[in-house]
Amino acid sequence: DAGITQSPRHKVTETGTPVTLRCHQTENHRYMYWYRQDPGHGLRLIHYSYGVKDTDKGEVSDGYSVSRSKTEDFLLTLESATSSQTSVYFCAISATGGNNQPQHFGDGTRLSIL
Amino acid sequence: SQKIEQNSEALNIQEGKTATLTCNYTNYSPAYLQWYRQDPGRGPVFLLLIRENEKEKRKERLKVTFDTTLKQSLFHITASQPADSATYLCAPDSGNTPLVFGKGTRLSVIA
Numbered sequence: 001d002a003g004i005t006q007s008p009r010h011k012v013t014e015t016g017t018p019v020t021l022r023c024h025q026t027e028n029h030r031y032m033y034w035y036r037q038d039p040g041h042g043l044r045l046i047h048y049s050y051g052v053k054d055t056d057k058g059e060v061s062d063g064y065s066v067s068r069s070k071t072e073d074f075l076l077t078l079e080s081a082t083s084s085q086t087s088v089y090f091c092a093i094s095a096t097g098g099n100n101q102p103q104h105f106g107d108g109t110r111l112s113i114l
Numbered sequence: 115s116q117k118i119e120q121n122s123e124a125l126n127i128q129e130g131k132t133a134t135l136t137c138n139y140t141n142y143s144p145a146y147l148q149w150y151r152q153d154p155g156r157g158p159v160f161l162l163l164i165r166e167n168e169k170e171k172r173k174e175r176l177k178v179t180f181d182t183t184l185k186q187s188l189f190h191i192t193a194s195q196p197a198d199s200a201t202y203l204c205a206p207d208s209g210n211t212p213l214v215f216g217k218g219t220r221l222s223v224i225a
Contacts, residue, residue, distance in 0.1 A: 108157055
């Protein structure tokens with residue numbers, strides 16, 4: 001299995017609080033991704049990174065920011081969490097972006113915002 | 115806008131039968147198409163990738179077809195087993211942008 005660790009695995013927090021999710025990889029892959037998965041919507045891309053300090057927005061980026069200061073770590077921050085951000089968040093990695101490279105996923109963070 | 119449709123949210127079949135899942139896409143010209151499996155509480159796991167010039171690809175009991183004229187991929191599981199029960203996701207791959215996934219089909223294989 002690809003070495004991807006997401007932390008925390010579960011979190012419950014209150015509306016308006018900041019939340020940071022961490023994705024750590026040991027594969028030295030260039031690309032890292034954050035998705036959210038919700039019933040009826042499937043997996044939706046939030047942000048992705050194509051190198052240290054290089055990031056871009058995905059389909060549902062509003063309300064989220066990311067940072068990548070090291071190859072192995074990709075952080076997702078909810079500056080002021082809202083109930084609509086309750087979801088399961090998945091991190092994924094790939095050696096290159098698209099171009100027939102499979103993505104490898106972590107096991108997710110279940111985030112509940114009350 | 116780009117759209118991916120997986121034929122049904124849920125599919126129930128008897129053990130031993132062949133399961134066929136459909137992935138249709140519009141406003142795409144993917145050079146590849148990827149299939150993933152997702153078990154409850156886990157992240158998706160890559161299964162197969164098929165290229166646009168490959169009509170069919172096989173891996174053990176899995177078979178994937180890719181018809182760029184119909185803009186469709188079919189995913190077959192032969193001799194299905196209860197352990198094949200999972201959600202299966204397709205992802206057309208244009209090669210130069212992040213993958214976009216279909217919503218998935220939840221397969222239940224009944225013993």
